[in-house]
Amino acid sequence: MNENQGSGTVIRASDLRMHYGQKRVLDGLDLTIGAEEVVAVLGPNGAGKSTLIEILEGFRARSGGEVAVLGEDPAHGGEAWRARLGVVLQNSGDHGKWRPRELLAHIARFYRPYVEPRDPDELLELVGLSAQAGQRIQTLSGGQRRRLDVALGIVGRPQVLFLDEPTTGFDPRARREFHELIHLLTDLEGTTIVLTTHDLAEAEKLADRIVVLAGGGIIADGSPHALTLAASATAEVRWKQDGQAHVHATEDATGFVRRLLASAQDAGGDGGAGEITDLEIQRATLEDAYLSIVERFEAGEPVAAAELREELRGQTAAETDMRQTDEGQEAVR
């Protein structure tokens, strides 16, 4: 049973299709996620992020294509398979009258036939809810509530953890605390994490790989850094000269600055006139990159998107050298 994952592939979807009537939400999506990756799925509203996650979680039947999560088809995953998955629900409001410790112990018990669940008290400590262990869940703040959701999601020591828009409606401090918790999880042990989010800063902070979903497929896939670089190579250079502010956009910021400084030195010498101050180089942010990718896609430039995708794949492989190619395996099949 575990032979399939020998390569470290945790999730594999090929030609995944999901139709609601005439509407094609996912249309031939291909995705491979390896062990211990932290992947953020981004995309405009209605791009099918939640649909994709729900298919992977086994909560939704797909219209077509092949999917394997931990070597099994989620549509037919049994309880033993379910036990290896962790799900952090979106916007939960359940069990309000229960107490965190009580609910955690209750949920933990279901995993006993499959694995030794985590100790509820240690888990509460980990997510910073020891002080709230005995108070009613409905009295927790939104951030505390979500940290409890994470604790519930990992109590069974999952190999894959799914989080669907985990920080929607958070204030900045709750968001920061939540991010620290997720970092803790990725450090603790080899759990593969797949999350969906609207928040680019969040994706950049948490994920080592970003997958952009649009038009029923993946239009970009790579590390946050590679994505940013590929979407926009231009950088803005800002400086002051003789009290006047200048801005210049360039693809070769280093070369431009070198020439700029050299010319300033030639012109002014040591006298102070023409001296460059407040020099600043600003690269495109991930947000710029994301928006430009989606805009280009929506403007009907599929070729550019496809090229970008290839480009990114190459870059990511070179950069991290983490994902293995599975071509050999596929040939054997």
Added chain:
Amino acid sequence: MSAEPRVNPILNAYGAGLRRGLVSTRIQLTTPGDVLGTVVPIALFVVVLVFLRRLDFDGAVVDVGVMSFPGLIAMSVLFSAVLGIAGVLAMDRTNGALLRAKSVPGGTTGYLVGEIVANALVTIASVIVLLAAGLLLFDGLVFGTPGRWLVFALVLLIGLVATLAIGAVVGAVINSPKNMGLVMLPVMGLISVSGIFYPLVALPVWLQWIAQVFPLYWFGLGMRASLLPDAMAAVEVGGSWRLGWVFAMLLVWAVAGMAAAPRLLSRMARRESGSAVAARRQSIQQAWGV
């Protein structure tokens, strides 16, 4: 992971479910809102019955209040079980509790076992309170012999199983708390034709037949057989308690409900997903403006 023998998954899910039932029972019995929701309607009915004591029917040995009290027990079980289970299922599909259960191995089974156990325990507790209050308030009740206790306990048990199963079916079919009103209406109609507050023989014959198809009439009849003087059987259909029919009809409903409920519940659970929960919640927010 290792060769260490692990717990049987099915037994474990049922065990976790029982535990859930106990926690949920404790919560329902210690939350003031929940307790009031159960106690107030029943208390109102009891008060009404106390005032009805003086109105004697022609030829009846006891007064109307005493006559109606056993049916009130059956009615409160029906309310508690059908509306209780259906309400909990509708609620937990909206707040995500059922989805959480589904995301856990054996969780759906554990959830359903737990909620049914909790509902049964809370219902039994309220029946005991109601019975105690009735025996104190009404002199005409007869509950002194083990034979009557046995009939009472058996009718309560089978009636409870039947009504819980019906509640589960109803809960699986309606998909939002918004639609609970649709359940209330037929339940009220059923109560009014099931001989709870006046003898069935007072109704037109075709209504009598309809009432006798449903379990509530038989549940009430069984309760009356265990709590009223035997002479009171005179005002029943056929002038008898018809205990054989009581058990047969309640069993038929219990078996039919138990056969249908698991299938409908698993169909319901299968359709559960995060976006389904979100859509349901949104439609409630739009309807109730919360």
